[in-house]
Amino acid sequence: MAEIGTHIEKAAHLLRSGELVAIPTETVYGLAGNALNPEAVAKIFETKNRPHFNPLIVHVPDVPAAKKYVQHFPEPADKLARAFWPGPLTLVLQKKTIISDLVTAGLDTVGLRCPDHPLTHNLLSQLAFPLAAPSANLFGRVSPTRPEHVNEQLGHLIPYILDGGLCTVGIESTIVGFEKNRPVIYRLGGITVEQLQEVIGEVFINTHSSANPKTPGQLKSHYAPSKKVVLGKMEDLLQQYPAHCSGILTLSKNFNSPYQRMLSTTGNLHEAAHNLFQALRDFETMPVDVILAELVEEQGLGRAINDRLRRAAAAEP
Ligand code: TXA
Ligand code: MG
Numbered sequence: 001m002a003e004i005g006t007h008i009e010k011a012a013h014l015l016r017s018g019e020l021v022a023i024p025t026e027t028v029y030g031l032a033g034n035a036l037n038p039e040a041v042a043k044i045f046e047t048k049n050r051p052h053f054n055p056l057i058v059h060v061p062d063v064p065a066a067k068k069y070v071q072h073f074p075e076p077a078d079k080l081a082r083a084f085w086p087g088p089l090t091l092v093l094q095k096k097t098i099i100s101d102l103v104t105a106g107l108d109t110v111g112l113r114c115p116d117h118p119l120t121h122n123l124l125s126q127l128a129f130p131l132a133a134p135s136a137n138l139f140g141r142v143s144p145t146r147p148e149h150v151n152e153q154l155g156h157l158i159p160y161i162l163d164g165g166l167c168t169v170g171i172e173s174t175i176v177g178f179e180k181n182r183p184v185i186y187r188l189g190g191i192t193v194e195q196l197q198e199v200i201g202e203v204f205i206n207t208h209s210s211a212n213p214k215t216p217g218q219l220k221s222h223y224a225p226s227k228k229v230v231l232g233k234m235e236d237l238l239q240q241y242p243a244h245c246s247g248i249l250t251l252s253k254n255f256n257s258p259y260q261r262m263l264s265t266t267g268n269l270h271e272a273a274h275n276l277f278q279a280l281r282d283f284e285t286m287p288v289d290v291i292l293a294e295l296v297e298e299q300g301l302g303r304a305i306n307d308r309l310r311r312a313a314a315a316e317p
Contacts, residue, residue: 024164030133086116088190092177170274224315
């Protein structure tokens, strides 16, 4: 198992030596390596068992650092960075050649993000290079929101997990690119559509091109627990699936089952996002064959929560 600790110097030393370290962010834990070191980047793909067509997000401490890796920072991107960095927003911009094709899976753009976590911010500020970091889970599986989740899936493959506690947001960053200067959302996440619109006006959503995924967060099936997930109205689902061997996932409705997880008893979507991935993991150890889940309201963070639930339901266990 990997060592879990809060030693920033140790993490920095390992990263400078080309090793991988799991790092905390406000969204989910990342599997980080030196984005400018091809061997470290190759190790990320190998460790996660991630297909090479799937580009990595590059993490930076601030806007000036981000500007070192892109051709230019268009005005709407600048506005978004000012409004939401550090925070759960990834900006997809034209890359400079210093960012290799391996990182971007051959795309001429790079996804940049400035995460909002004190330990990781401190770490990034000490390093002379940015960190490529996908979520620290095996490809296609549920993202980790605490160090133990990372250790379960990747602990035998990496030396160190920087312990930043529980991820506060709990759902991945929103990914925004620009096509002919129009902002396009490639993945729904911790910054809501409404928040983006307040800053830059109309945004387009394109999260469903599964034939030619711009981002694997766009793959129809992703975020998969090892049990089948079925979506519907809970009362109807419980007519079809026996309650004694079904996991029940709702926002706040209580079905008085020992195999139930409520995402937020008060119906708060921030709390629900924060609890979602832990709840999906909890069903793994329950004696249930199937996870029955209800979608939440399709607004604010509810869109990102529903997106993850739909992709989990589309997966083959
Ligand atoms: O919240 C997050 O974004 C977390 C934390 C660790 O920062 N990271 C994360 O990484 O979710 P990952 O690799 O699991 O998902 C990154 C997504 C993928 O869907 C990838 O395709 C997309 O970002 N992406 C990366 N570079 C891109 C690019 N140049 N164009 C379009 N999509 C890109
Ligand atoms: Mg991921």
